[in-house]
Amino acid sequence: MKTALNLRFLLAFAAALAAFYALYASLHWPFRAALFPRVIGIPLLLLALAEMLLSVLREEKEREGHAVDFELTTDVDPVVARKRTLAILGWIVGFLLLIVLTGFPIAVPLFVFLYLRIAGREGWVLTILITGVSWLFMDGLFNRLLHLPFPQGWLFALWS
Amino acid sequence: MRQLTALLFFLASLWIPGFSHGAAYYEGKTLTIVVGYKPGGGYDRYARLFQKFLPRYIPGNPTVVIQNMPGANSIIAANHIYSVAKPDGLTIGTFNNGLVIAQLTKVEGVRFDLTKMAWIGSTASDAAILAVRADVPHKTVDDLRKAKEPIVIGATGPGSSTYDFPALLKEFAGLNFKLVPGYSSSSDVMLAIERKEADGRGGSYASILPFIERGLVRPMIRTRVVVPEIEKLPVDEDLAASAKGKAIMAVRSTPEIIYRPYAAPPGTPAETMKILRDAFAKASRDKDLLAEAKKTKLPIDFVAAEDAVKVVQEVLRQPPEMAQEITKYIKFGD
Amino acid sequence: MLDAFILGLATIFQWQTFLIMLLGIFLGFWVGLLPGLGGSTTLALMLPFIYKMSPVEAFAFLLGMHSVVATTGDITSVLFGVPGEGTTAATILDGHAMAKKGEAGRALGAALMSSLVGALIGAFALALSIPVVRPLVLTFGAPELFMLAVVGIAFISSLSGQGGRALLRGILGGLLGLLIAMVGQDPQAGVQRFTFGQLYLWGGLDLVPVLVGLFAIPEIIDLAIRGTAIAGDLPKENLSSGVWEGIKDTFRHFWLTVRCSLIGTFIGIMPGLGGGVAQWISYGHAVQSARGDEERRGFGRGDVRGVLGPGAANNSKEGGALIPTIAFGVPGSSAMAILLGAFFLQGIMPGPDMLDKYLVVTFSMVWTMVVANIITVAVSLIFLNQLAKLTLVRGSILIPFILFLAFIGAYTSNNHLGDLLVLLVFGLLGYAMICCGWPRAPLVLGFVLGKIAENNFYISTIRYGSSWLLRPVVLILIILTVVVLLYPFIRFERKGASEGDATA
Numbered sequence: 001m002k003t004a005l006n007l008r009f010l011l012a013f014a015a016a017l018a019a020f021y022a023l024y025a026s027l028h029w030p031f032r033a034a035l036f037p038r039v040i041g042i043p044l045l046l047l048a049l050a051e052m053l054l055s056v057l058r059e060e061k062e063r064e065g066h067a068v069d070f071e072l073t074t075d076v077d078p079v080v081a082r083k084r085t086l087a088i089l090g091w092i093v094g095f096l097l098l099i100v101l102t103g104f105p106i107a108v109p110l111f112v113f114l115y116l117r118i119a120g121r122e123g124w125v126l127t128i129l130i131t132g133v134s135w136l137f138m139d140g141l142f143n144r145l146l147h148l149p150f151p152q153g154w155l156f157a158l159w160s
Numbered sequence: 161m162r163q164l165t166a167l168l169f170f171l172a173s174l175w176i177p178g179f180s181h182g183a184a185y186y187e188g189k190t191l192t193i194v195v196g197y198k199p200g201g202g203y204d205r206y207a208r209l210f211q212k213f214l215p216r217y218i219p220g221n222p223t224v225v226i227q228n229m230p231g232a233n234s235i236i237a238a239n240h241i242y243s244v245a246k247p248d249g250l251t252i253g254t255f256n257n258g259l260v261i262a263q264l265t266k267v268e269g270v271r272f273d274l275t276k277m278a279w280i281g282s283t284a285s286d287a288a289i290l291a292v293r294a295d296v297p298h299k300t301v302d303d304l305r306k307a308k309e310p311i312v313i314g315a316t317g318p319g320s321s322t323y324d325f326p327a328l329l330k331e332f333a334g335l336n337f338k339l340v341p342g343y344s345s346s347s348d349v350m351l352a353i354e355r356k357e358a359d360g361r362g363g364s365y366a367s368i369l370p371f372i373e374r375g376l377v378r379p380m381i382r383t384r385v386v387v388p389e390i391e392k393l394p395v396d397e398d399l400a401a402s403a404k405g406k407a408i409m410a411v412r413s414t415p416e417i418i419y420r421p422y423a424a425p426p427g428t429p430a431e432t433m434k435i436l437r438d439a440f441a442k443a444s445r446d447k448d449l450l451a452e453a454k455k456t457k458l459p460i461d462f463v464a465a466e467d468a469v470k471v472v473q474e475v476l477r478q479p480p481e482m483a484q485e486i487t488k489y490i491k492f493g494d
Numbered sequence: 495m496l497d498a499f500i501l502g503l504a505t506i507f508q509w510q511t512f513l514i515m516l517l518g519i520f521l522g523f524w525v526g527l528l529p530g531l532g533g534s535t536t537l538a539l540m541l542p543f544i545y546k547m548s549p550v551e552a553f554a555f556l557l558g559m560h561s562v563v564a565t566t567g568d569i570t571s572v573l574f575g576v577p578g579e580g581t582t583a584a585t586i587l588d589g590h591a592m593a594k595k596g597e598a599g600r601a602l603g604a605a606l607m608s609s610l611v612g613a614l615i616g617a618f619a620l621a622l623s624i625p626v627v628r629p630l631v632l633t634f635g636a637p638e639l640f641m642l643a644v645v646g647i648a649f650i651s652s653l654s655g656q657g658g659r660a661l662l663r664g665i666l667g668g669l670l671g672l673l674i675a676m677v678g679q680d681p682q683a684g685v686q687r688f689t690f691g692q693l694y695l696w697g698g699l700d701l702v703p704v705l706v707g708l709f710a711i712p713e714i715i716d717l718a719i720r721g722t723a724i725a726g727d728l729p730k731e732n733l734s735s736g737v738w739e740g741i742k743d744t745f746r747h748f749w750l751t752v753r754c755s756l757i758g759t760f761i762g763i764m765p766g767l768g769g770g771v772a773q774w775i776s777y778g779h780a781v782q783s784a785r786g787d788e789e790r791r792g793f794g795r796g797d798v799r800g801v802l803g804p805g806a807a808n809n810s811k812e813g814g815a816l817i818p819t820i821a822f823g824v825p826g827s828s829a830m831a832i833l834l835g836a837f838f839l840q841g842i843m844p845g846p847d848m849l850d851k852y853l854v855v856t857f858s859m860v861w862t863m864v865v866a867n868i869i870t871v872a873v874s875l876i877f878l879n880q881l882a883k884l885t886l887v888r889g890s891i892l893i894p895f896i897l898f899l900a901f902i903g904a905y906t907s908n909n910h911l912g913d914l915l916v917l918l919v920f921g922l923l924g925y926a927m928i929c930c931g932w933p934r935a936p937l938v939l940g941f942v943l944g945k946i947a948e949n950n951f952y953i954s955t956i957r958y959g960s961s962w963l964l965r966p967v968v969l970i971l972i973i974l975t976v977v978v979l980l981y982p983f984i985r986f987e988r989k990g991a992s993e994g995d996a997t998a
Contacts (some may be wrong), residue, residue, distance in 0.1 A: 003768030008930045015666055022673055025688065032682035036948045037673065051662060064517060066657050068664075069794040069933045070591050073711075073720050081719045088718035088893070092711065092921070095897055096914055104905070111497040112894040129890065134898060141528075146535065149194065149227040149909050151244075157907060199538035200831035212542060228535070230908055232693035240692075267688075299925040312957060317681030340956045341681045342949035343638075344766050347824040351765055354822060355632040357957060370823055370838075374845050452545070457838045491684040 008055040016048035091115060103153035105143055109135040181364030182295050185249070185432065191222045193200075193422075193480040194241060194253040196234025202367070203254055204228065206283055206420050206458055210440070213449045229329035233319075233492070235269055237264065242272035248424040249432030252280060254422050258319075260475045262492035264411070264483050274472045280436050282418035283444055284458070287385040288321040289393070291358035291377040294351050301335070301381065301394050310338035313468070314358030317341045317412040318491040322349060324412060325362035328489060329381065329396060332405025333385045335379040335490065337471040351378060365390060374468055383413035388457075407482065412490055414475050437465050495853070499621055502857025506865060509631065511554045514547065515580035518558030519866050523873075526566030526578050527689035529706065529903025532533040534828040541839075549840040549855060554862050558837055560829055561613065561863040562870045568605040569628035569874070569969070573598060573724070573884055574896050575713030576903060580702040581808060586709045588793060595796050596725040598882040603740020604798050606871045607880070608751050611744060613867035615755035616762070616810030617860045620817070624849055625858075626886035627763065627817055634764055641971035642764065643943045646771060647672070648978040650936040653763025658785050660931070666933045667927065668936035673942025674699060694912035698732065703916040704941065711901040711921025712928045717889045717896075722773065724892065725885040737774040737878045743798045750783050750799055758807030762814025765826050770942040776807035777935065794933070809867060814858055818866060820856055837938055841927045894975035937951050 022041040026034035076084070098107040112134040116127040143149050182226045187478045193211060194361045204226070229237040236253035241253035256262075262270050292311065298304050304311060316324040325343055330337040340358060343349045350371055351359040360377070361368070365387055371377050377427055382393040396413070397406045422440065424433065444462035463471075476485065500950060505513065521540070525531045537556060544552040563579055570578030572589035585605055592601035621890030625629065627894030634642075647668065654664020677688045687693035754776040761772040784790040793800050818824045824846035827830040837844050848856050884892075904917040927934055952994055954962045962968060 007926065011926050011930045012666075014926075015670060018670070018673065018887065022676075022688070029680075029685050029687070030683040032952065033680040033685040033687065036951075037676050038670045038945075039685065040669055040676070041942075044666065045675060046667050047662060047669070051666060054659065054662075054938070064881075067930060068653050069587065069931075070594075070716075070788075071931075072716050072928055074721055076721070084719045084721065085715060088715050089819060091893075092714070092918070095901065095919055098915065100911065104902075108898055108902075112898065113895075115894040116891065119893075120888070122891065126891070127220070130895070134895070138902075142530065142906075146531070146539070146678075146906075147225040147227055149192075149229050150908060151911060160903065198828055200825075200828040200835070201536050204538065205835055208541065226538075228909060231910055231912075232696040235696075236693050236910065244748075268691060310545070313952075317679070318684030331967050337955070340953055342953045342956075344945075344949060345680075351631075351818070351822055351824045352635070352953075355635055357635045357953070370843065374823075374843065420706065443820055452839075455841065456835055 009052055012048050012051035012055060016052060017044055019048055057095035064073065091119065099153075101153050101155050103156070104148075104150040105138055106153065107139040165244045175431065185435070186218050186222035187220035189222045190252045191224045191226065191249075192227055194229050194237050194245070194251060195314050196229060196231075196237030196253070196255040198228055198230045198405060202458075203234070203256075203420065205456065209453060210283065210447065211451075213443045213446050214439050216433060216446070217442040218345040232300060233482060234259065235267070237346050238274075238291060239269075239271045240423055241257050241423065242277065243425075245425045247278070247427040247429070249424060249428050249436060250464045252422055252424045252436065254420060255427070257359055257419050257421055258492055260472050261416045261486075261490060262462070263412070263484055264478060265492060266483075270433070273426075274474060275425075275469065276426040277423040278426060279472075280422040280433070280440050281462070281465045281469045282422065282441065282463040283420045283460060284368050284457070285385055285417050285461045285463060286364045286419035287383045287387045287390070288325045288362055288413060288418055289364050289365045289368060289379045289383075289390060290326060290381040291361060291372065291379045292487070293356070294375055294378050301333075301399060304335045304337075304380070305333075307376065310336045310358045312357070313339050314335045314343055314352045314361050315339055315341040316343050316346060316349065318436075320363075322346050322361055322363045324490050325383070326360075329362075329399065330340050331489065332402060332409065333396065333399035334401065335399075337432070339351055350376070365417075367459065370457065380430060383416060384410065385416045408486055411475055411478060411482075414419055414444055414471055417471050418463050421468060424431070433465075451476050465474055495624070499857050501854045502859075503861045505550050505854065505858045505934050506554055506861050508550075511551050514551045514557040515862060515866060516869070517553035519869055521561035522562035522866075523566050523692040523870060526563035526568055526582075527703075527897050527955050529570060529576050529578055530906045531565050534832060537829055537832040537907070541836065543837060545839065549842055550858055551980040552836055552840055553833075553855075553859050556833055556863040557859055558866040559832070561809070561812050561866045564812060565606065565609045565613075565660055565867060565870050565875070568609065568805055568808065569602060570899075572601045572605055573881065574710070574892070574899065576710040576896055576900050577702070577705050580588060580705060580907075581770055581773060582804075583709055583770075583938070584777040584804035584935075585707040585801055585808075586713075587777065588726045588795075588797050590713060591796035592648060592798065592801065593724055593885050594726065596734050596885070597739075597796065598725060598741040598885040599736025599879055600743065600798065600876045601736075601796075601801050602882060603875075604736035604743045605740070605799045605805040606874055607741045608754075608802040609868050610871045611748075611751050611811040611812070611856060612755040612758060612808065612810035613804035613864050615752060615806075616759045619756060619759045619810070620763075620813045620860055621857065622851070623763075628821060628846065628849060629892065631763060631817065631822065633967060636644075636950040636953035637958065637965055638967045638971065639766060640954055641968050641975070642767065643950065643976050645949035645971055645978060646775050646778075646939060646943045647947065648975045649775060649782075650939055651979055652782045652935055653778050653935040653939065653980055656790065660732065660933075664930045664936045667932050667934065668940040671937035671940025671942075672705070672944040672947075673940075674937075674962075675941050676948070681949060691911070694908070694910055698945070699916060699941075700907040700913070701942065702907040703913045705770075705938065706900050706904045707917040707920030708924035708934050711917070712925045714825040714896055715925055716902070721889060723886045723889055736882065737875065740798065740801075744802060747799055747802055750780060754779060754803040754806040755782075755810040758810035758900065759814040761807070762811030762826075763817045764814075765818035765822070766944060767946060768827070770938070771946075772807045772811040773804035774942060775937065776803040776856065776938050778939070779803060782794065782978075794935075809863075813863055816856075816859060820844050820859070821846060848974035906935065 008073040019041045026037045116122045216222045220392040238255045349361045376408045400406045526966045567578030567582035571582045571585040575590040577583040591602045652670035758772045780799045
């Protein structure tokens with residue numbers, strides 16, 4: 001519960017920071033450009049501070065503050081859950097880095113391949129099959145048919 | 161799933177370049193036109209029109225593809241053409257004509273020098289005009305000056321011709337305007353005129369033309385750029401009282417001569433540029449293209465590369481004090 | 495009037511037109527299903543093919559394609575939690591939650607059937623309102639549009655959940671969304687707001703990468719944590735029997751579906767409100783329609799009404815969205831802008847004539863949308879049970895695939911690496927919000943309405959001073975805002991009176 005509490009505090013803190021920055025930035029703007037950011041920023045700052053305070057002061061009751069939204073699964077052992085969360089976040093950020101470094105057309109099949117082999121521990125046949133399909137999608141549909149401008153990977157940009 | 165892959169194979173096969181049968185540079189290659197806007201807008205529609213007809217006039221009949229690279233009013237696309245794209249004649253771009261003014265007023269984020277681009281030309285000229293709703297009682301420019309109630313001019317925001325053009329008229333020609341910016345697109349302004357929230361608007365002649373034909377608005381004032389059918393309208397610069405006003409209006413409207421500019425990265429080989437320039441020039445005289453352009457209401461009026469460069473240089477020739485002064489009245493933006 | 499309505503239907507049943515429409519539907523089916531295959535990009539790509547067609551054929555093709563996109567986009571939203579299109583994200587909240595409960599079939603059945611009902615009602619509402627639609631659109635000036643945005647923002651209160659703390663977090667989310675909407679060049683002074691010197695941010699944030707991040711990333715994380723298939727380890731039999739159940743749900747909550755369809759049509763007709771708005775307001779309305787707190791608690795956790803509302807509104811709005819384009823020549827979206835190009839190409843001048851002289855053409859367009867939806871739903875029903883089985887595929891196989899769809903879907907909105915960064919940032923924000931019990935729907939609502947509110951506020955005050963506050967429609971909308979705002983409180987009070995003692 002301690003970590004969840006911390007996260008609540010941090011999110012509210014982040015919202016308060018965003019509001020503070022918005023208000024600060026609006027100081028340099030002409031009135032009409034600044035009005036709406038201020039009208040939004042002031043209550044955001046105040047309410048975020050209130051939420052910060054509440055998340056420190058009050059222990060949350062089970063059903064209180066229920067949002068119209070889904071909740072993360074609680075069936076999994078917290079230690080395992082934590083490990084898996086960090087792993088998937090690593091994969092997501094890694095995918096982004098891979099795209100930046102090698103460009104979309106290479107990064108997509110490569111990522112699919114690596115994920116299936118390392119994280120999924122799938123067999124070779126399935127891995128290669130799905131990698132092939134992903135490559136087909138990427139190259140056939142988005143690259144050749146739609147001609148999306150995929151930037152060259154930084155790795156290749158350095159060489160050329 | 162199987163159907164999808166079959167479809168993909170089929171569609172992909174359409175795009176794979178055919179066999180080579182000659183020694184032309186563009187043989188079996190792909191020419192990419194980078195468009196600085198999303199699909200559907202004017203720049204995109206012009207590019208797609210030329211996409212269809214350019215292969216006819218390039219030896220080797222390359223495949224021509226469109227890449228949309230929207231953002232920052234096409235500064236992103238222009239930066240890409242200037243410093244990222246290879247100068248091999250296989251990538252060219254089209255971007256906002258107002259980028260000349262962005263360069264002149266040193267807008268943050270501009271990393272190109274338009275004078276150094278390898279120019280192809282412009283596929284059309286267009287002039288900003290001021291149009292008012294047909295039932296507005298004021299018939300002459302003088303009526304607009306003496307109007308008792310200010311005439312409400314709807315606009316998107318500073319930097320667009322819907323805003324800057326009437327703003328200069330108000331400032332330097334003394335027209336009794338009330339500018340109302342905030343409409344999300346220039347066609348939204350048109351709707352505001354129809355519901356009498358606004359009385360008039362500025363904007364490109366080509367985009368207002370359908371509404372003139374429909375009888376919703378009538379044109380009142382034009383810029384120095386001569387466009388057929390509206391030659392007789394009073395010109396903004398003649399209405400300005402001060403020399404400064406005239407000069408700023410001239411700078412604002414000059415880029416409209418190259419309304420749909422096309423350029424290649426700096427350093428593209430001269431022989432390749434000649435092929436591209438010729439192809440654009442010939443394509444814009446193509447009968448089929450002209451017929452299609454007429455139907456889709458995309459006026460064609462090709463401006464050659466030499467003239468395009470002259471336009472760019474003319475705008476950028478302003479002394480620094482003048483550039484400073486211009487920044488007060490003209491912003492670069494959507 | 496009536497004969498034009500019928501003649502319009504007859505024109506699309508000429509065999510050649512019909513075949514061309516089928517081709518359009520086939521393409522639109524995949525465009526909707528795959529994030530990253532945007533509706534407008536594909537429309538632009540298809541333009542060259544319509545040069546040789548007659549007007550009726552061309553519009554059968556383009557509209558057949560366009561109107562199916564919203565329907566099949568819901569399928570991706572339900573199955574994977576990735577919005578297939580920017581306008582189908584609201585279906586994720588309850589649709590994907592149902593899929594996780596092993597009710598993917600039911601959710602898909604409900605989404606498709608409500609889409610169909612929405613398309614039908616949208617078409618009929620449109621047909622009935624043709625005589626008044628021009629004055630109606632012209633009545634809604636900037637002051638009215640501003641107030642409509644305010645009504646929408648007021649829905650934040652009912653999308654927040656119960657209790658003071660939940661309301662606080664809902665409002666926080668809504669304000670955050672409004673603030674995010676302010677990013678980009680402001681139209682009043684031309685100032686770059688919150689752009690941090692980045693060219694990418696000049697035009698503001700795009701809806702698609704924001705939505706894909708907010709919704710897809712938390713679902714992917716959750717899927718990875720559970721380490722199972724999307725539908726978990728539930729017994730398989732729920733899955734296949736569900737489609738009929740979902741279809742029946744549409745009629746069980748028929749009036750809700752009808753109301754949300756009408757909301758969609760109305761918002762579609764209003765120029766300048768944008769595609770994202772209709773489904774979120776309908777979602778808010780669906781939540782409101784729940785009786786009692788216990789029922790409302792189910793929303794976001796797989797209440798079928800949360801699928802029906804946005805599903806219906808999504809398709810009914812398409813018919814309405816035709817109006818600004820054809821009757822005024824003012825396209826409401828880039829897809830409609832491309833359609834407008836097709837109008838010119840076919841020698842048709844959009845304008846008042848379309849509601850009068852060329853009424854048959856107009857109705858043939860409306861009918862195309864209806865027929866396209868009927869065909870799509872009928873065909874989809876055959877596949878749905880198979881599609882639902884995708885939720886039984888191992889998560890470790892699906893995750894790279896879903897991530898690919900999410901990344902490419904976000905990237906294609908601007909073709910810029912910044913899209914991916916936005917995806918990541920909003921993905922983390924969405925995840926943090928889920929962890930902390932902040933609802934995401936108010937944030938999206940604030941985001942889609944912020945700019946509309948600001949722009950129309952300035953237009954109203956500059957144009958009319960303060961007198962716009964007294965316009966009759968504005969007054970009605972002010973009252974409506976108050977009702978929407980107070981609705982949860984009235985409910986809260988009633989609940990407080992009956993159960994207050996028990997919980998204290």
